[in-house]
Amino acid sequence: MGLTGLEIYKQLPKKNCGECGTPTCLAFAMALAAGKGALDSCPYVSDAAREALDSAAAPPIRAIKFGNGSVLGDETVLFRHDKTFYHPTTILVHVSDVWSDADISAKVEEVNGLEFDRVGLHYSMDGIAIVNESGDAARFAQVVQKVAAATEKSLVILSDKVEALQSAVPPVAARKPLIGSATEENYETVVALAKEQALPVILKANGLDALNDLVEKAQALGYKEFVLDPGSRKPVETLANLTHLRRLAIKKKFRPFGYPVVAFTTKNEPLDEIAEASIYVTKYASALVLKASKKGQVLPLLTLRQNIYTDPQKPIQVEPTLHAVGDVNENSPVYVTTNFSLTYYSVEGEVEASKIPSYILPVETDGTSVLTAYAAGKYEPEKIAEALLNCGVVDKVKHRNVIIPGYVAVISGKLQEKSGWKVIVGPRESSGIVSFARSLSL
Amino acid sequence: MPVTLVKERFPSKVGEVTLGATAEQGGTRDSVVVVGGDNLLPFLHFEGKVVHRPVIAMEVTDIVPPWNEAIKAQFGDVLDNPAAWAKKCVDEFGADLIYVKLIGADPEGFNRSPEDCARVVKDVLAAVGVPLIVVGCETPEKDNEVMAAVAEATAGENLLIGLAEQDNYKSIAAAAMVHKHNVIARSPLDINICKQLNILINEMGLPLNKIVIDPMIGGLGFGIEYAYSIMERARLGALANDKMLSMPMICTVGYESNRAKEANESVEAFPDWGELADRGVLWETLTATALLQVGASILVMRNPAAVKLVQHNIADLVEVAEA
Numbered sequence: 001m002g003l004t005g006l007e008i009y010k011q012l013p014k015k016n017c018g019e020c021g022t023p024t025c026l027a028f029a030m031a032l033a034a035g036k037g038a039l040d041s042c043p044y045v046s047d048a049a050r051e052a053l054d055s056a057a058a059p060p061i062r063a064i065k066f067g068n069g070s071v072l073g074d075e076t077v078l079f080r081h082d083k084t085f086y087h088p089t090t091i092l093v094h095v096s097d098v099w100s101d102a103d104i105s106a107k108v109e110e111v112n113g114l115e116f117d118r119v120g121l122h123y124s125m126d127g128i129a130i131v132n133e134s135g136d137a138a139r140f141a142q143v144v145q146k147v148a149a150a151t152e153k154s155l156v157i158l159s160d161k162v163e164a165l166q167s168a169v170p171p172v173a174a175r176k177p178l179i180g181s182a183t184e185e186n187y188e189t190v191v192a193l194a195k196e197q198a199l200p201v202i203l204k205a206n207g208l209d210a211l212n213d214l215v216e217k218a219q220a221l222g223y224k225e226f227v228l229d230p231g232s233r234k235p236v237e238t239l240a241n242l243t244h245l246r247r248l249a250i251k252k253k254f255r256p257f258g259y260p261v262v263a264f265t266t267k268n269e270p271l272d273e274i275a276e277a278s279i280y281v282t283k284y285a286s287a288l289v290l291k292a293s294k295k296g297q298v299l300p301l302l303t304l305r306q307n308i309y310t311d312p313q314k315p316i317q318v319e320p321t322l323h324a325v326g327d328v329n330e331n332s333p334v335y336v337t338t339n340f341s342l343t344y345y346s347v348e349g350e351v352e353a354s355k356i357p358s359y360i361l362p363v364e365t366d367g368t369s370v371l372t373a374y375a376a377g378k379y380e381p382e383k384i385a386e387a388l389l390n391c392g393v394v395d396k397v398k399h400r401n402v403i404i405p406g407y408v409a410v411i412s413g414k415l416q417e418k419s420g421w422k423v424i425v426g427p428r429e430s431s432g433i434v435s436f437a438r439s440l441s442l
Numbered sequence: 443m444p445v446t447l448v449k450e451r452f453p454s455k456v457g458e459v460t461l462g463a464t465a466e467q468g469g470t471r472d473s474v475v476v477v478g479g480d481n482l483l484p485f486l487h488f489e490g491k492v493v494h495r496p497v498i499a500m501e502v503t504d505i506v507p508p509w510n511e512a513i514k515a516q517f518g519d520v521l522d523n524p525a526a527w528a529k530k531c532v533d534e535f536g537a538d539l540i541y542v543k544l545i546g547a548d549p550e551g552f553n554r555s556p557e558d559c560a561r562v563v564k565d566v567l568a569a570v571g572v573p574l575i576v577v578g579c580e581t582p583e584k585d586n587e588v589m590a591a592v593a594e595a596t597a598g599e600n601l602l603i604g605l606a607e608q609d610n611y612k613s614i615a616a617a618a619m620v621h622k623h624n625v626i627a628r629s630p631l632d633i634n635i636c637k638q639l640n641i642l643i644n645e646m647g648l649p650l651n652k653i654v655i656d657p658m659i660g661g662l663g664f665g666i667e668y669a670y671s672i673m674e675r676a677r678l679g680a681l682a683n684d685k686m687l688s689m690p691m692i693c694t695v696g697y698e699s700n701r702a703k704e705a706n707e708s709v710e711a712f713p714d715w716g717e718l719a720d721r722g723v724l725w726e727t728l729t730a731t732a733l734l735q736v737g738a739s740i741l742v743m744r745n746p747a748a749v750k751l752v753q754h755n756i757a758d759l760v761e762v763a764e765a
């Protein structure tokens with residue numbers, strides 16, 4: 001990524017023979033920098049040059065895939081306003097092999113049930129991290145298989161003991177778990193196990209200097225599917241480490257730290273733990289292991305994750321076409337709103353709750369809220385009238401009444417004039433729609 | 443091998459603003475609160491100094507608020523008595539500041555007179571020793587009268603008063619100047635308007651260290667990401683020595699987060715969302731903790747249970763990391 005033509009040119013043979021299809025090496029370098037053509041077209045490029053170019057062209061943070069569709073890393077910026085964050089923090093719930101079988105089953109069931117719908121989006125928990133706290137390899141292997149059988153979600157398999165990993169991992173390798181942790185003491189065997197099973201592995205060291213050494217040594221084993229754990233278990237230190245790792249990877253292209261990072265919460269009280277987790281979701285954790293798993297605790301965290309990882313350039317939008325809620329008929333009320341997904345679903349949820357089948361027309365406002373759109377001149381009476389008359393609702397209802405958001409009450413006269421429909425000003429907040437709808441007599 | 447870490451050395455820092463005044467300083471507060479002053483990105487102790495930790499202002503209104511029962515129940519019987527309510531916030535819940543919102547002034551509601559509003563503020567001042575933030579009812583013309591009266595009646599107390607907005611900042615900035623208070627400058631999630639407003643207020647003669655920015659926020663699940671990025675940009679701007687962006691930021695966390703359905707609906711109504719008890723508290727908590735990560739200095743909060751969690755979070759983050 002981001003190599004200039006000149007940087008590439010320096011690595012080329014400079015024969016200017018034209019065999020690559022461009023007349024000169026420089027022209028070829030420029031084409032490569034622009035993302036056109038492949039290095040392989042030059043028959044003379046040396047192995048050393050190829051490797052230098054490959055690694056320089058690699059993304060600053062490697063993408064690591066595991067489990068059921070989980071992708072870690074592959075981020076390119078430090079601040080979401082610089083572009084966007086791409087791969088939302090993968091969140092996993094801690095399950096220990098010292099728990100009773102019944103407790104483990106209950107926990108896995110609970111995690112499986114962590115599915116949420118809000119404002120038109122679906123959130124769920126990504127997976128389970130099975131931790132070998134018993135120290136017993138056989139018990140660990142048994143629990144890993146039990147959990148694997150009970151969930152489809154992504155798995156992380158964690159033990160300090162090589163034997164425990166050796167017995168637990170191979171039977172579930174097909175599930176492509178993330179395994180760990182390889183440390184200074186055991187990295188050769190653990191990385192060998194990961195390599196043999198083709199699985200990503202967590203490298204854990206105490207502090208960044210030690211982590212750097214460990215990565216260098218592990219890479220020398222000819223493997224690169226790594227996730228980093230800088231070992232800190234205090235929020236302020238973890239925040240510092242997550243920031244250092246991300247900065248070095250992005251700003252300095254420091255290769256040893258060009259891997260995703262996993263964070264672990266330490267607070268025991270679940271609500272404090274969720275607050276702690278919010279630090280790591282906003283600041284750079286690629287994966288996060290936590291203990292809390294109650295719905296009411298997890299939904300706020302997953303919502304924050306979704307918010308932070310939305311693309312700042314593109315608000316989430318809905319189709320600006322007529323939507324029917326419930327079993328509509330020719331007397332159904334007609335609401336107009338905007339096509340900003342948050343706005344639309346706030347309204348849809350309440351219209352649904354009113355139990356009165358209705359039509360909702362989200363007017364195209366480039367995905368902006370009612371007042372933002374109004375302030376930006378994207379929610380003018382002319383535009384709403386046009387959308388209303390062209391969306392087909394004219395043939396679907398026999399009345400001519402349209403309900404508008406309370407915040408834009410000022411446009412009602414003009415809208416009535418432009419559309420010929422009677423304009424009814426609804427409540428300001430969508431939460432008022434249920435009682436408002438009941439009081440409507442159309 | 444030791445790794446050479448990237449430590450930013452910023453040319454500037456967030457400005458410091460002092461709120462409240464003790465007897466020697468011409469007021470009646472037990473102590474003052476100073477916000478801002480940091481020369482680092484939030485809580486990255488390795489590249490600078492957290493000079494003043496972020497603070498929590500708890501919300502008190504002059505009429506019984508229409509909040510949900512889960513929040514109201516935690517206050518017992520003080521919600522119809524702003525002074526007792528404020529005292530409870532400080533004594534029991536550890537509020538650093540009290541944020542008095544004079545909703546009773548609303549011409550379409552109780553339409554209380556500016557004098558009555560000023561009396562409420564005086565009562566609260568008498569009941570607590572912490573500095574106060576005072577805002578009106580969000581009806582600009584009325585607020586201008588109300589805040590002028592409040593500013594005068596509390597001269598010397600060095601309050602933080604609001605809200606100054608792009609199309610209505612003059613009266614409030616003037617009131618602050620004459621009676622020596624600080625001003626909240628609010629802009630709708632827009633860096634340029636934010637700077638412009640600070641310039642306008644400053645041109646009237648109010649020093650920059652008497653201004654606090656309210657960038658307007660969205661709550662969790664309802665646009666917090668816009669606030670998050672605007673605030674992150676503002677913080678970077680302040681550190682890069684953009685003087686018109688360098689004021690500390692105040693966030694109306696309690697108000698925005700508790701508007702969300704997710705902070706109010708029971709588990710019976712939304713079985714998939716889990717228990718309201720945890721969900722409601724966390725909705726406000728995470729709105730606060732996320733904004734702490736992008737430089738919030740004053741969090742205006744309402745749910746005591748959330749305040750407690752955020753106090754823990756702040757304590758964890760300001761604790762200096764061991765080398």
Ligand code: B12
Nearest residue numbers: 337343368369370371372375376404405426429430630632
């Ligand atoms: C986030 C935000 C932005 C984001 C945009 C987010 C987006 N995708 O829309 C950004 C930063 C880009 C932005 C920009 C601007 N914004 Co803006 N922004 C906000 C903010 C903070 C939240 C808006 C939001 O997302 N609300 C949540 C959604 C769900 O609310 P909603 O659409 O109104 O829907 C609710 C109700 O209206 C109701 N409802 C909706 N439809 C219907 C239909 C019916 C029939 C009924 C009954 C009810 C109903 O239900 C919903 C839930 O209650 C508000 C202030 C605030 N806290 O409200 C300012 C605000 C809307 N913005 C404002 C302004 C002025 C602007 C700008 C013009 C100025 C600027 N900052 O440069 C620009 C315009 C940008 C452009 N050219 O497009 C002003 C509008 C002033 C006014 N009264 O006209 C506000 C009110 C801030 C303020 N107090 O000054 N903004």
Ligand code: SF4
Nearest residue numbers: 016017018020025042
């Ligand atoms: S084939 Fe290789 S050596 Fe020949 S011009 Fe192209 S880049 Fe240069």
